[in-house]
Amino acid sequence: MKALVYDGVETLGFRDVPDAVAAAGQELVRIEASGICGSDMHAYLGHDDRRPAPLILGHEAAGVIVGGARDGTRVTINPLVNCGTCPACVSGRENLCPERMIISMPPREGAFAQFVAMRPENLVTVPDDVPLTKAALAEPLAVSWHAARLGLEALHAGASQTALVIGGGAIGLAAALALKAQGMDDVTIAEPSDTRRAFLTERCGQTVVHAGTGQYGLVVDAVGYSATRQVASALAEPGGMILHIGLGEDAGGLDVRRMTLQEITFIGTYTYTAQDFRDTCAAIFDGRLGPLDWTEHRPLAEGAAAFADLRAGVVAAPKIILTPWT
Structure with a gap:
């Protein structure tokens, strides 16, 4: 072969x-x-x-x-x-x-x-x-479906129902789609590439910015570099959550002091369960994740x-x- x-x-x-x-x-x-x-x-x-x-x-x-x-x-x-x-x-x-x-x-x-x-x-x-x-x-979408499920299950009821996804690659886009499919409507993607930002906006119908500002109840790091973890640490609201999917770099970036003082939850999330994979497939097949x-x-x-x-x-x-x- x-x-x-x-x-x-x-x-x-x-x-x-x-x-x-x-x-x-x-x-x-x-x-x-x-x-x-x-x-x-x-x-x-x-x-x-x-x-x-x-x-x-x-x-x-x-x-x-x-x-x-x-x-x-x-x-x-x-x-x-x-x-x-x-x-x-x-x-x-x-x-x-x-x-x-x-x-x-x-x-x-x-x-x-x-x-x-x-x-x-x-x-x-x-x-x-x-x-x-x-x-x-199904596989990359399941990675983000699993992450979104973990985040939404753990997000405090008093947290703002807003999310920032750092990184507009496949995992980042999939995270935005999964969050919306599971009930969070206010989702923004931060993507520095002009070309990809235009693609995500025009072809995928996403809300996309060059860099996130403000505070979010849930921040998804779909890149996993020191610099993106630093952004996630700064933009998660008090009592909010960071979902860390990316594996770009091993160490650095997290503001542990702020996370401790502001009770920001950090969840590392890896792959998916067999049930997550099946649930993702069902969402693909019935159109909940879009075209x-x-x-x-x-x-x-x-x-x-x-x-x-x-x-x-x-x-x-x-x-x-x-x-x-x-």
């Missing part, structure tokens, strides 16, 4: 690799769409020791089951694999499983390939009227150029979807 292989820092090769093979208890999925995630970019830049070269990246995918009783079934992939028996898994918090793995991390190859083998419980059936390029957004027409599609064979364009900051769309068969 063909695959896009991470060979080293800022080096990707599109070539033949051994075919993916479904082991016992797995199903083979012919990949039709696979999105580029920020974590793929971190690996591409050599910033992720968990993803050493050579490796097939990619974990935001949808496709069609090949063979077996469900041959031809259209599915989207939950790429988070867990043990199923630990206290976290048993309590429905599979994202905290100590043995959790995600495809695109060794020993599991990723979905920038023509085929991937997955467990049936990690596959959600996609209705015939939903394009698989849209269904491939989801803000992606750019490119052939997997041109994946190296797509990564280079993202690296250069010349992509307006929040997400590039790679298609392996074109």
Whole structure:
């Protein structure tokens, strides 16, 4: 099969690799769409020791089951694999499983390939009227759906029902969509890029500013750098909340003194539960997250150029979807 292989820092090769093979208890999925995630970019830049070269990246995918009783079934992939028996898994918090793995991390190859083998419980059936390029957004949307759920469940009843999302990439846009779908109407995205800000406003119908000002009941850091944490610390209102999704930088930025004196809650949020993933899929399928027409599609064979364009900051769309068969 063909695959896009991470060979080293800022080096990707599109070539033949051994075919993916479904082991016992797995199903083979012919990949039709696979999105580029920020974590793929971190690996591409050599910033992720968990993803050493050579490796097939990619974990935001949808496709069609090949063979077996469900041959031809259209599915989207939950790429988070867990043990199923630990206290976290048993309590429905599979994202905290100590043995959790995600495809695109060794020993599991990723979905920038023509085929991937997955467990049936990690596959959600996609209705015939939903394009698989849209269904491939389930994974990044689930990340933000999970974060929005945690934040809204924990937000004090007396807090202002306003949110600022820092970062207008796919996770930031998804956070805005998830917050609105779960009941918070007053949501603003802060995005410094003029090109992306225009895209989010004109194509996605979002309220977007260059930089946030004032105070918000809930601040979502969808970037995760010291500078963005500093902004989040300053703009969360007293008694408000910071939701931290981004993993851009490990340390720095939080104003712990202000957070302590003003009782600002900080929640770090990672991936999603299996139920969050299913709930996100349902929201995609019934239209609660909008038309989801803000992606750019490119052939997997041109994946190296797509990564280079993202690296250069010349992509307006929040997400590039790679298609392996074109």
